[in-house]
Amino acid sequence: MMPVVRLVPKYTDSNGWWETLPQAPSPRVLSGQIRVQTAIIGGGICGVATANRLAELRPSDEFCLIEAERIGNGASGRNAGFMLNLHSHGTPKKLDILRRNIKLWEAGLASLRRKVEEWQIPCDWSNDGRFYGAAGPDGEKHIDEIAETLDQLGHDYTWFDQKAMRERIGTGFYSRGLHAPGNALVNPAALMRGLARNLPRNIDVYENTPVLGFERESGAFRIRTAHGTVLAERIVLAAGAFLRQFGIGVGKFVPMGTYASLTAPLNERALAHLGTGQEFGLLGASAYGATIRLTRDKRLFVRNLFNFVPGAPLGAARVAEIAKLHRKAMAARWPALAEEPFEHSWGGVMAFTLGNGTIFGEYQPGLFAILTHDISPMTRGEAAGGLLAEYMEKLDSDLLSVQLSIPAPQRLPPRPFLDVGVALKSAYLHYVAGREF
Numbered sequence: 442m443m444p445v446v447r448l449v450p451k452y453t454d455s456n457g458w459w460e461t462l463p464q465a466p467s468p469r470v471l472s473g474q475i476r477v478q479t480a481i482i483g484g485g486i487c488g489v490a491t492a493n494r495l496a497e498l499r500p501s502d503e504f505c506l507i508e509a510e511r512i513g514n515g516a517s518g519r520n521a522g523f524m525l526n527l528h529s530h531g532t533p534k535k536l537d538i539l540r541r542n543i544k545l546w547e548a549g550l551a552s553l554r555r556k557v558e559e560w561q562i563p564c565d566w567s568n569d570g571r572f573y574g575a576a577g578p579d580g581e582k583h584i585d586e587i588a589e590t591l592d593q594l595g596h597d598y599t600w601f602d603q604k605a606m607r608e609r610i611g612t613g614f615y616s617r618g619l620h621a622p623g624n625a626l627v628n629p630a631a632l633m634r635g636l637a638r639n640l641p642r643n644i645d646v647y648e649n650t651p652v653l654g655f656e657r658e659s660g661a662f663r664i665r666t667a668h669g670t671v672l673a674e675r676i677v678l679a680a681g682a683f684l685r686q687f688g689i690g691v692g693k694f695v696p697m698g699t700y701a702s703l704t705a706p707l708n709e710r711a712l713a714h715l716g717t718g719q720e721f722g723l724l725g726a727s728a729y730g731a732t733i734r735l736t737r738d739k740r741l742f743v744r745n746l747f748n749f750v751p752g753a754p755l756g757a758a759r760v761a762e763i764a765k766l767h768r769k770a771m772a773a774r775w776p777a778l779a780e781e782p783f784e785h786s787w788g789g790v791m792a793f794t795l796g797n798g799t800i801f802g803e804y805q806p807g808l809f810a811i812l813t814h815d816i817s818p819m820t821r822g823e824a825a826g827g828l829l830a831e832y833m834e835k836l837d838s839d840l841l842s843v844q845l846s847i848p849a850p851q852r853l854p855p856r857p858f859l860d861v862g863v864a865l866k867s868a869y870l871h872y873v874a875g876r877e878f
């Protein structure tokens with residue numbers, strides 16, 4: 442049974458990372474019929490990383506990368522821009538899983554760093570690390586758990602007391618902070634655009650070209666889009682939270698929306714309320730705490746809320762409602778900036794699995810799929826994409842063995858039990874995030 446896609450990504454909100462970049466060149470939309478050895482569907486971090494490595498490994502093959510939206514305007518270009526080497530909330534109980542994940546996160550981060558340097562991608566890459574901020578008794582407990590995990594892993598960090606936090610980021614909202622080095626901060630839309638622009642020449646990139654389905658035809662796949670067709674010997678499905686539309690991962694991951702807002706560049710008066718006024722990235726000590734950034738061009742970024750998004754991403758009107766939560770979070774931290782307007786508010790959908798499982802491999806002859814999920818998905822996706830290409834070419838490496846050791850995701854309960862379970866867990870995590878939300 443070959444898939445018919447019923448839901449394709451379409452955003453009506455305003456992704457600040459994308460909108461504040463110079464205008465992108467017009468997209469190349471697929472029309473007519475083309476033939477390639479391998480078609481990659483989905484131009485997020487997984488799809489772009491897989492395409493890049495495959496094309497390197499098979500320089501005389503022809504590839505195409507087909508993206509429903511613009512590359513840089515899907516989830517991989519809508520996130521908070523933390524390219525993480527390590528991230529963990531909760532008690533440090535599963536260190537073996539964490540150590541395994543760290544290998545993948547570090548490999549992904551190193552690969553991104555190498556590409557950004559080599560290709561001179563202007564994405565405001567910063568190596569300044571990240572803060573965790575604790576507010577309230579639960580936050581205090583959670584930040585101690587983070588420190589304990591870092592201790593057990595032998596990773597460096599520095600404590601910031603309330604006064605030091607106020608001096609650095611201008612607010613006494615956080616009773617304690619912890620600064621950990623190692624990760625990068627970026628403008629993710631700029632990163633994705635740059636990665637796509639530097640793909641090897643044997644990859645044709647098509648954007649604004651949603652794939653509507655595919656079927657097998659004389660040993661190949663016939664991929665259908667609105668105005669064109671691709672005949673491909675192999676397909677890589679890298680459609681992120683939309684993977685289920687292709688019949689892969691159904692009942693295996695939860696599509697969760699999360700939302701962000703970005704101010705205009707702050708003037709001197711507003712910046713005076715932000716401590717040193719230097720760029721920073723801060724994650725809540727609690728899992729559902731707000732993510733805050735001061736960007737290189739002096740905009741404040743706020744992300745919070747997770748909600749179950751079984752259908753299309755929320756439209757601009759719902760996102761505008763959610764932006765009120767961003768304003769509340771900003772006002773709680775910097776009362777003097779309570780009226781600072783947001784220029785852009787947007788949302789994106791990411792995938793959460795049960796039990797840290799993954800989707801990676803060949804699901805039918807010639808049909809491969811990949812999903813990056815849960816924690817630090819950008820660096821993990823960069824690593825997994827390269828590894829999927831190596832797996833497809835039957836190469837072997839220690840890192841590939843690590844990736845292959847990750848189990849498939851556990852099956853989720855059916856709806857409506859899933860809806861109830863997700864709602865209860867989200868409500869609990871929002872509750873314990875308390876003031877950090």
Ligand SMILES: Cc1cc2nc3c(=O)[nH]c(=O)nc-3n(C[C@H](O)[C@H](O)[C@H](O)COP(=O)(O)OP(=O)(O)OC[C@H]3O[C@@H](n4cnc5c(N)ncnc54)[C@H](O)[C@@H]3O)c2cc1C
Pocket residue numbers: 446448449450482483484485486487488507508509510514515516517518519520521522523524525650651652653679680681682683686698699700701744788789790791792811812813814815816817818819820822
């Ligand atoms: C607000 C927000 C903040 C986040 N913050 C962070 C963070 O700081 N760090 C981090 O690591 N992660 C973060 N994430 C999560 C991270 O962005 C995603 O998990 C990651 O980008 C997923 O990558 P992907 O390649 O699997 O999927 P995607 O980036 O979603 O790529 C899949 C692509 O497939 C395309 N597609 C889907 N269906 C079709 C179709 N039918 N035809 C053609 N193309 C199709 C989509 O348009 C999309 O571009 C955040 C996410 C959000 C929304």
